Amino acid sequence: MTATTRTALQIRIEAFTFHGENTPVLSGAAISVTPGSLTAVLGGSGSGKSTLGKLMAGWLRAGYAGAFRGSLELEGTLLEFHGAPDDPRINPAEWSSRVAFVPQDAAAMLSSVRATVAEELAFGLENRATPRDDMLRAVERTAARTGLSDLLDRDPATLSGGELRRLAVGCAVIAEPDVLILDEPLASLDAAGAAQVEDLVRSLRGTGTGVVLLSQAADRLAGEATHWTVLDGGTVTAAGTPAQLAGSAELERAGVIGVGGPGVGGPGVSGPGVLGPGVAAGARGPAINDEILSPVPVAAPGPGPASLELRGVGFGYGPDPRHRGAPAQARVLHDVDFAVDPGEIIAVTGPNGAGKSTLLRHFNGLLRPSEGDVRVCGRSIAGVPVGTVAASMGLLFQHPRDQLFERTVLREAAFGLRQLVGKAEAEDRARAALAAVGLSGTEAAHPAELSASRQRLLALATVLARDPAVLALDEPTVGLDRHGLEALRSAVVRAAARGAAVVMVTHDLAYARMNAHRVLELNDGRLREV
Amino acid sequence: MTSRLHPFTALTAAASAAVVTTAAAYWPLSVAAALAAVFLAVRRGVAGRVLPAAAVILTPLCLSLLVLHGLFFPEGQTVLAQWGPARVTAEGLGFALELGTRTTACVLVFLLFSFTVSVPDLVSALAGSRIPPQFGFVLASTLTLLPAVAVRLDQIRRAQETRGMVVGRGLLSRLGTLRLQMVPLVLALIDDAGSRAQALDARGFGSPGPRTSYREVADPPAQRRFRAVALVLAAAAVAGRIVASWPAGAPS
Numbered sequence: 088m089t090a091t092t093r094t095a096l097q098i099r100i101e102a103f104t105f106h107g108e109n110t111p112v113l114s115g116a117a118i119s120v121t122p123g124s125l126t127a128v129l130g131g132s133g134s135g136k137s138t139l140g141k142l143m144a145g146w147l148r149a150g151y152a153g154a155f156r157g158s159l160e161l162e163g164t165l166l167e168f169h170g171a172p173d174d175p176r177i178n179p180a181e182w183s184s185r186v187a188f189v190p191q192d193a194a195a196m197l198s199s200v201r202a203t204v205a206e207e208l209a210f211g212l213e214n215r216a217t218p219r220d221d222m223l224r225a226v227e228r229t230a231a232r233t234g235l236s237d238l239l240d241r242d243p244a245t246l247s248g249g250e251l252r253r254l255a256v257g258c259a260v261i262a263e264p265d266v267l268i269l270d271e272p273l274a275s276l277d278a279a280g281a282a283q284v285e286d287l288v289r290s291l292r293g294t295g296t297g298v299v300l301l302s303q304a305a306d307r308l309a310g311e312a313t314h315w316t317v318l319d320g321g322t323v324t325a326a327g328t329p330a331q332l333a334g335s336a337e338l339e340r341a342g343v344i345g346v347g348g349p350g351v352g353g354p355g356v357s358g359p360g361v362l363g364p365g366v367a368a369g370a371r372g373p374a375i376n377d378e379i380l381s382p383v384p385v386a387a388p389g390p391g392p393a394s395l396e397l398r399g400v401g402f403g404y405g406p407d408p409r410h411r412g413a414p415a416q417a418r419v420l421h422d423v424d425f426a427v428d429p430g431e432i433i434a435v436t437g438p439n440g441a442g443k444s445t446l447l448r449h450f451n452g453l454l455r456p457s458e459g460d461v462r463v464c465g466r467s468i469a470g471v472p473v474g475t476v477a478a479s480m481g482l483l484f485q486h487p488r489d490q491l492f493e494r495t496v497l498r499e500a501a502f503g504l505r506q507l508v509g510k511a512e513a514e515d516r517a518r519a520a521l522a523a524v525g526l527s528g529t530e531a532a533h534p535a536e537l538s539a540s541r542q543r544l545l546a547l548a549t550v551l552a553r554d555p556a557v558l559a560l561d562e563p564t565v566g567l568d569r570h571g572l573e574a575l576r577s578a579v580v581r582a583a584a585r586g587a588a589v590v591m592v593t594h595d596l597a598y599a600r601m602n603a604h605r606v607l608e609l610n611d612g613r614l615r616e617v
Numbered sequence: 618m619t620s621r622l623h624p625f626t627a628l629t630a631a632a633s634a635a636v637v638t639t640a641a642a643y644w645p646l647s648v649a650a651a652l653a654a655v656f657l658a659v660r661r662g663v664a665g666r667v668l669p670a671a672a673v674i675l676t677p678l679c680l681s682l683l684v685l686h687g688l689f690f691p692e693g694q695t696v697l698a699q700w701g702p703a704r705v706t707a708e709g710l711g712f713a714l715e716l717g718t719r720t721t722a723c724v725l726v727f728l729l730f731s732f733t734v735s736v737p738d739l740v741s742a743l744a745g746s747r748i749p750p751q752f753g754f755v756l757a758s759t760l761t762l763l764p765a766v767a768v769r770l771d772q773i774r775r776a777q778e779t780r781g782m783v784v785g786r787g788l789l790s791r792l793g794t795l796r797l798q799m800v801p802l803v804l805a806l807i808d809d810a811g812s813r814a815q816a817l818d819a820r821g822f823g824s825p826g827p828r829t830s831y832r833e834v835a836d837p838p839a840q841r842r843f844r845a846v847a848l849v850l851a852a853a854a855v856a857g858r859i860v861a862s863w864p865a866g867a868p869s
Contacts, residue, residue: 141815144819145819146815146816146818146819147815178824179815179818179819179823180818180819180820180821180822180823180824182819183818183819183820183821184821187819188819190812190816192812195812195813195816196816197816198816198817198820198822199758199765199813200736200737200740200754200757200758201737202735202736202737202832203737205831206737206831206832209831210820210822210831211820211821212829212831213744213828213829213830213831214820214821214822214824214828215821215824216826216827216828216829217829218829219829219830219831222829222831223831226831258820451778451779453775453778453779472778472783472784472785473775473778473779473783473784474777474778474781474782474783474784475783477778477779477780477781477782478781481779482779484776484779488772488805489772489775489776490776490779491776492773492776492777492798492801492804492805493801494800494801494804502777502780503777503780503781503782506781507781535804535808549780553780553781
C-alpha cells in the first residue's frame, strides 16, 4: 500500500517572478501528486495555472525564465531554490521524461517537422536514442492507449482538435512519465472528444501515472479528482476534496465554471446555462445577474430585409494541394438555406468537423459558395471584397491567434476603425469595446501576453468595436472563465438589443439552448432546426 | 508515380545543376536549365508555388541587373541609345542577360528542390548521416518555414480583411497591404518559435548525444551512383572553368 501513499512529485512555491517583472505570478502555493491520483488545480483565466504547470514540468526553469524561491521534490530527491545563481539546474529533457506536460494549445507540443502521427510520437524517443525496435513497440503501445492506432500514417496537420489533443498526450506519455500535467485538456472538444480524453486519463491513472489537471471548469473530469486546489491571483486560496470545496466562495471568486459540484453540467459545462442561480448571485452586481437569470430577450423582426440570408449554399473543398493526386474532399455544405433577422440570436451546433467554421466563413466571403448565394443586409456579396463586406459583418474566429496580429491591445481593437468611423472616433470606439469585455487597463499590453481567455475577449472586442449589423461568432465560449462568459453574454445581448443579428457556432448544445432564440444543427452538410 | 528520389539525390542534382550552369557561364545553357526546372515543376505539380516564389526573388533582381549593367556598363562599346550619362550598350545588355539567366537557373533549381523534397525524408537522411541532428532540424525548419510563413501571412490577411482591409487587384494595393502584414508576421513567427522551443527542449531535442531514426529512407545503389557522377561532373565543370579562364586572367 505504500505505492499509493508515496509522493511522486511535490512543489512548494514561496514566489515565482518572471524576469523583468516586479510582482510574483505565483506565491504561497503547494501541490503534491501521488501515483495514480488525479489532482485538479482550478482557477479562472490568468490565475497562474499554466505557469504552475510549466514550472512543475520543467518547461519554465528557475533561473532561465524567472526567479523561483521554493522547492521541487521528485521521487524523494529534493531540489531547493532560493532565487540565487547557484540554485540547482533542471535538465528539461531528463525532467520531462519523469514529469510530462501537455500545453493548452496542443499544436505547440508538436515538432512540426514530422510527416506522420507515428513519427511525431517517436520524436522524443529518437532524441533519446531509443533503438528502433523499441521505438516501434512504444509507438504501437502508445497509439493503442491514446486511440490513435488508425491514424498513425496521417499527417499531424490534418488532425481534428480532439485527435490533436490525444496526439499531444501520446507524445507526453510515450516516455512513460510518473506524472502527467494536462492544461485545459477538454477545451474546444465536443462530447465525444472529451469522453476519449477522460477515458485516457482514467487508463493512465490505472497504470500508476499521477495526473494533474489544470482547468477553469469544475467539470466531470475535475469531479473525478481526489484533490482540488483553487488558484486565484497566483495564490492557493483553498484546497481539499471536491466534496469540501464544491460551491465554496473561493471557487466562485476564482471565476471557475460549473461550481455547483462535481458532475454538474458534464462535458457541456461551459456556459451560464449550467450556472445555477446560487452561482450567479453575488457574482458581479445586479445588472449582470439579471441578464444571466433572465432568458434572452426575444427579438422583434423589423420590416426590412434579413440581416443575413443564405440561399441554396453548397460548398466543398478542392483536393489538398499538399498531397498530389488526392481526391477532392467530400462536400461540406449542401443546399443550406437560412435567414437571420435583425435582433435575432441564432446558434449553430454540431460535432467537431461538421463544417460549422466553414459555414461561418461564407458569411463575409472568406470562402465563396460553389453554388447558391449569400446576402448581407439584402445585398448579395458575390464578387464583393471581404474588406467591404466587413463593414456590416463582424467575424470572430475560432482561435484568437487567427484574429490577433497587432502589437498592443489598443492597436488591435482599433485596427480598421479609422476607415470606418474616422480618426477622431476610432480610439474612443476601441476603448469602449475593450471596456465592454472587461479589458480596460490592458491597452498597452501585447495580445500574446494575455491569458487565453482574455485573448478571446480581445478578439471579441475587435468585432464589437466595428458595431456590425451581423455578428458571426465561432466557438465564442471556449476557454472563457465565468467572468469571461458573463462579459460575452452581456455583449451579445446588448448587440442584439440594438438590432444586430447574431450567429454563433458552438459545439455546446446546453449553452446554445440557453442563449439563442433558435438553435440549428449542422450535420452531414445540412442545417436543420433543433 | 516513379520510385521516390532520396533527398540527397535531389539535393545533389540541384546543386550540380547550379554549379555547372554557373561555371559554364553560357546563357543558352542557363536558359535550358531554367526551362528544365520549370518543366519538372509543372510535371510535379508545384509550378503554382515555384513560379510565384521565383518571380518575387527574380523580378527585382533582374530589373536591377538591367539598370545597373544595361544602362551603366563602362566597358560597353556598341552604344544603342544614350541619355546623358546613361548609355544602353550591347555589351552591357549581354552581360545583364548572362548574369540574369544564370541567377534565374540557380534560383529555379533550388526552389524546385525545396518545394518537392520530402522534408521528413531529408531530416531522417541527415540524422542517418554524420551531420549533427540540430543542423538537420534547422535545415528542415528553414524548408518548412516558407510554407509556414505563407500560411501565417494568409491568416493575418484574413484577419485584416475581416476587419475592413480591402485588398485590391493592383500591385500597389497589394504592396500596401503587404506592408501592414510584415510586422505582425515577424512577431507571430517569433512568438511561435518561443512556444515551440520549450516543447522541443522537453522532448529531448536539445540533448547532446546520439539519436535514432524512426523513419527509414530507401537509398538504392543507382541513386548513389548518380550522385557520384553528378558531383564529378560539377567538379569537372569548375575545373574546366578555372583552366579556361587561367591564361586570360593571369598577368602576362
